[in-house]
Amino acid sequence: MTVSDPALRAEDFPEFFRAVHGVDPFPWQLDLTGRVLAEGRWPDLVDVPTGLGKTSMIDIAVFVTAATARTAGAERAGRRRIFFVVDRRLVVDEAFEHATRLSELLQEATNGAGAMARVARALRALAPTASGDLLPVTRMRGGTTWAAAWMDRPDRPGIVLGTVDQVGSRFLFRGYGVSDRRKPLDAALVGTDSLIMVDEAHLATALLTTFGAASQRDQLGLPVPDPLTVRLSATAEPTFETYALDVDAHRGTAVAWRRLNAGKGLRLVESTPKGSAKDIAAQAIEAVSALSGGGRAPAVLVVCNTVDRAREVFTKLRAGLPEADCELLIGRSRPIDRPGLQERVLRLLGVRRRATDVPAVLVATQTVEVGVNLDADALITESASWDALVQRLGRLNRLGLFSDRFPGDGHAVATVVHDGTTDGPVYGAARDATWSTLTTLAEGATGDIDVSPLACRAHTASAFADRSYLRATRGVPVLLGPTLDTWVQTAPVPLNDPPVAPFLHGFDSGAPAVQMVWREGLVEDDPFDGDAELPAERLDALLTQWPPRSPEIVEIPFVAARRWIGGQSPEPVSDVDISGEELGRQQPVADPFRVLAQRASRQTGRARTDAPTRWSWIDAEQLRPGDLVVVPTERGGLDEYGWAPADRGLVADVSEAASFAPGRGALPAALRLDAGLAARLGLDRIGTEQVTRLLDLPTGEPVDVGVMQSLADSLPVEGLRRFGWTETTWRELAAWLRTRSPRRVEITDPSDDRWGEPEVWAVLLSGPRGAAAPTEGDDEHAGASSAAPAQVTLEAHHLAVRRRAGDIARALGLSLDLAAVVEDAAGWHDLGKVEDRFQAMLHGGDATAAALAREPLAKSGMDPVNRNAWRDAARRSGLPTGARHEAWSAALVEEHLRHLDDGYHGDVDLLLHLIASHHGYARPLAWLVADNDPRDIGVALGEHKVVVRSDQTVDLQQPARFARLNARYGRWGLALLEAVVRCADTTVSGEGS
Incomplete structure (x- = not known):
């Protein structure tokens, strides 16, 4: 933003919208933008029908962030980080594609006089010293690739698209797939200065309840905005602050009015549990036949409630429609496998598809309900709760063009097939109630039930006004302060650690998903024992050097994964979360096998919760919710479409291609x-x-x-x-x-x-790819943060990190006194590296070279790619196992403060904590390190030389200090202050300084 730029106003939004989409905004989009800017707050609920551009909420949020960028303090309506949350696995996610396109347009538009350029400059003003992407976009998934880099500094604006599990667990300091050291950083980025938009929010009431309770239990003690949640739904109950669609305002907008009145009719077919798949396939074949002819082939969408039924129907359709182009789409597949499938799906059923002479049929699960911009000519769906059916109907005649494509046919038809099962999986009693009411509506209708978007809104307000027609919302546990106090303890995590899953999905919601990766080379042929596992020590060395990456990860329900590994028969799995009770128990039908998972090292016969983790072989009984596991490719379980537990064929190892996938990850x-x-x-x-x-x-x-x-x-x-x-x-x-x-x-x-x-x-x-250098990917090892392509002196590194931390603190609007403490912590954070053995390690394990060096080093100059070399250097240096330089840094600074005649000018507790925690430890305890050869560590600070002993690693005052700071700055506020120092350190290190 330049001084000459006038403040952005709602009147500028249409120009900005046209630059993004090439068309004018719908009336509701312009009206909502104006209302937020005029009132300075967001509504609790945005009630807009599917098909009317709900994804444009991302555009509105970005514009509001830019328009309010000059507003300082906690009252700013715009937020730096914009989250778009859906309770589905993102597959053909056009919201992500759109956000990426928006980011690219803004990146190119910094100069100029138009609204796009002014928005870009306003966003840049939020982090004026940040280089690189103006508005990074992240598709948040499990895994380790992006966990350290999805947002490189907390003052930078950004867009994140993710699931309830991924966003919610990070907010609660228990990020799935995130190391304990990264958890507070992710919590800070989600839990401060964030706008969290939850699509189809009636499916995420537990998450929203937890967010609300957290805001009551914790107050930010910093001048930054709190996290703000906005629900997006066409079927949710109105709230006190509801933005409801003004239907009449859209009569004069031809495109919007056509979509609101798109002709759709609904028919009902009764079936049986055994005959359901056959009947669904028969209805799809009949739809293809009825719409064929006349020069245009139809596009038919089939939606099933579970993956196994979708696969069964898909197999029948490929046999019954050999002339058709059939595809299967399920949410539980590897991201790296999806681009080709995404292209095929959009070619078949996308809103911009071309007319062909070959019928197209897509069989899918619930993954098409949200985030997939499809426009089918006919819909065949399993019966479901009313809210799910409304979403599926939104993919039928989405643009209201059916009568143009098929003149004389009147309206597009949706067929609902009900298998007669009472209280079935996924939707339970809500499906039964919905089917009963639909049957009543059909009896009273002269033809097909009218299910145009406006008609569906009328049905929701009348026949389906009762909550019993929506998928049941499980009770949510009450979030109390002591629970939050436990979760903020991330190093070490307490043994009695409350699970976060019930707070994200409600009671009986099942366990968090297990994240699976398939790799070859984990087993070898054994003529006497089949496939023999390679030693875990070897595989740990390999996976430490070459860890799993997000593009190769599939999320599988915990219960389903455990049964598959244990050799039990496959069970129904959907693309929404269902409880283990719904899946039932099965008997073993195949040989069990073992997989690799990260487990804490064992010392003196028992596991330490703060000990380094190692890749180890585990069986089904040892599997834990939220685990990241590596499966031998010989075990099967995956095909070209995704999760296939009955398939024991060889799985393709995609790890090499995954390491070259687009992204901001720093792994080589x-x-x-x-x-x-x-x-x-x-x-x-x-x-x-x-x-x-x-x-x-x-x-x-x-x-x-x-x-x-x-x-x-x-x-x-x-x-x-x-x-x-x-x-x-x-x-x-x-x-x-x-x-x-x-x-x-x-x-x-x-x-x-x-x-x-x-x-x-x-x-x-x-x-490394490009100029990227590893950051804290292997933070558990003493030398991991000290590797760099070239040697960097301690003084140079401290100056650079101090400067970067000050830039971030000022951009966030922290007070001068608080910013000064942050800068001091950044300027002293690596003092402990002056320890003799640590310096020897930084010189490749050569103590003589370290002693002859003119200045102490902060960065070693060792190959940052070769992690094994770091460990070897530490072994040769004699550095105690588990030694942490930040513990020595905090001890040195605390000793220095004792020598100050006038005392320290700022918050001493905060200063010491930021130093001790700058790699994610000391929340609330540092490691207890056994130093069998203790020695003095001396450094000159100001007019004094400060000396501490190397066995001085545990500060018994740290737990009380940590508790005071959480009360003083708020749990998420303290994490944000830590993030300023940590991100300053990692970004400077990544630049080679």
């Missing part, structure tokens, strides 16, 4: 350097020869750039469409090979105690 890209690489990449003879040369390269010898160039030139021009590769990832691979970043990284067996060099059992070609 990697290829497995083995004899099979040439075949996996489809290389020609020259490429195969280059792979052989790399395999034969002696240990420690640098990779020849010419070999990499030749390898890149050998890639097939068209690329592969196997192993997860897409055109985008293929281009990234070629570009990466032509840089100097790929290195040969050897994986050794940590348990190999032979004399001489340990055995190398796997080799990777690994290196």
Whole structure:
């Protein structure tokens, strides 16, 4: 924002909207924007029918953020971080695609005089010193790839699209798939200065109740806005602050009026549990036949309540409609597998599809109810609760163009098939009540039941006004202060830790999903025992170097995953959360197997809750809710469409392509350097020869750039469409090979105690993509935060981090006194690295080189890609296992404060805590480290030299200090202050300073 820019007003919104969409906004979009800006607050509920551009709430939120960017303090109506939450697995998520397009337009529009450029400059003013993306967009999923980088600094604005589980668990300091060290950072980013828009909010009442209770139990002690929730729903009960659609205001808008009155009729078909799949398929075949002819082939959507029924119907339709183009869409699939499927689905049923002479049929689960912009000519659906049917009907004749496509047919038809099961899975009694009422409506109708959007609104207000017609909302536990006090303890997490799932979905909602990744090379053929598991120590070394990435992760319900691993028969799984009780118990039908999961190391016979985690083999009984597990590809369970527990075929390992997927993650890209690489990449003879040369390269010898160039030139021009590769990832691979970043990284067996060099059992070609450098991905190891492409002195690093923290603090509007404390913490955070053995580690384990150095280092200059080298340097240095430099830093600063004649000018508690917690520990305890060779740690601060002992690692005052700070600044407020220091450190480190 420039001084000359006038403040953005509601009158500027149409120009901004046209720049994004190419059309004028609907009346409700303009009216809502004006109301929010005029009143300075958002409504609790936005009640707009599906098909009328509800995703544009993202545009409205971004515009309001820009228009209020000059407003300082907690009363600002706009929020930096905009969350769009749906209680579905995002699959063909056009909301994400739209948000990405909006971000790109703003990135390009900084200069200029139009509304788009003014919005861009206003957003830039929120984080004036931040470089890079103006408005990063994140599709929030489980896993580790993006957890450290989905928002690199808390003053930057951004858009996040995620599920109830992913957003809600992060808000409550228990982020699924997030390390304990990252949990407070994610909580700060979700729980402060955020607008959380919950689509189809009647399905997320537990989440909203928990958000409301948290706001009552905790008050931010900082001048930043609280988190704000806005419900988006066409079937929710009105609230005190409801924004209701003014239907009459849209009569003069042809497009909106056509969509509101889109012709749709509903028919009912009764079936049986055994015959339901057959009848659904028969109805779809009949719909294709009825609409065929006349020069345009129909597009038919079939929606089932469970994945297994969808697969059964899909199999029948492929056999019954050999001439049709059939596809299956389920939510539980790997993100990296979806782009091709997304393209096919939109080609078949997208609102912008072209007319073809081949009928199109899409069989799907509930995943099409939200976030998928489809426009079907006919709909066949299993019976469901009324709110679910309204969403499915929104995909039928969505644009109101059916009569244009099929003249003379009158209206598009939806057929609801009911299997007669009482209180069935997913929707329970709500489905039975809905079916009964629909039967009554059908008896009173002269033809098909009118289910146009306006008619559905009338039905919701009359026949379906009772809440019994909506999917049952389970009771929500009362959120109390002591529960929050437990959750804010992230290092270590208390043994008696309340689960967050009931607070996100209600009682009996089932356990959180398990996140699954399939990798090859975890087992080997054994002539006597089938597939033998490789030693966990080896695999831990490999997965530490090459961890799972979000694009290769599938979320599976905990109960379903446990039964599958335990060899029990598959059960109905839907794309909404259902409880374990609904799934029932099954008997084993296959051999059980084991998977890899991260577990705390064991010391003196018992697990420490704060101990480093290691990848270990576990069985079904050891599986925990929220686990990230790695499955051998030989175990099956996945096909081209997603979760397939009955399929025992070999699963494709997509980890190599996943490391080149678009995203902001800081993990290095990697290829497995083995004899099979040439075949996996489809290389020609020259490429195969280059792979052989790399395999034969002696240990420690640098990779020849010419070999990499030749390898890149050998890639097939068209690329592969196997192993997860897409055109985008293929281009990234070629570009990466032509840089100097790929290195040969050897994986050794940590348990190999032979004399001489340990055995190398796997080799990777690994290196960062672009200028990205690893940040805190392996934060549990003492040297992880100290790796960098080049050496950086402690003084230079402290100055850079101090400056960055001050920039962020000022952008957030913190007071001068508070900003000064934050800057001091940033300027002293790594003081503990002056310890002799730590400096030796930073010099590759060479104590002599450390002693001869002119200045102490903050960054080692060791290869940031080779994590095994960090561990080896720590071993040679003699650094105590588990030693944390930040504990020494806090002790040194506390000793320094004792020598100040006039005392410290700011909050001493906060200063010490920000230093001690700048890698996520000391919430509320630091590790207890056994130092068998304690020594003095000395550093000059001001006019004094401060000395502490190296065994001074545990501050017994820290728990009380932590409690005081949570009360003083609020639980999320303290986490935000920590985030300022931590993000300043990681962004500066990522830049090589």
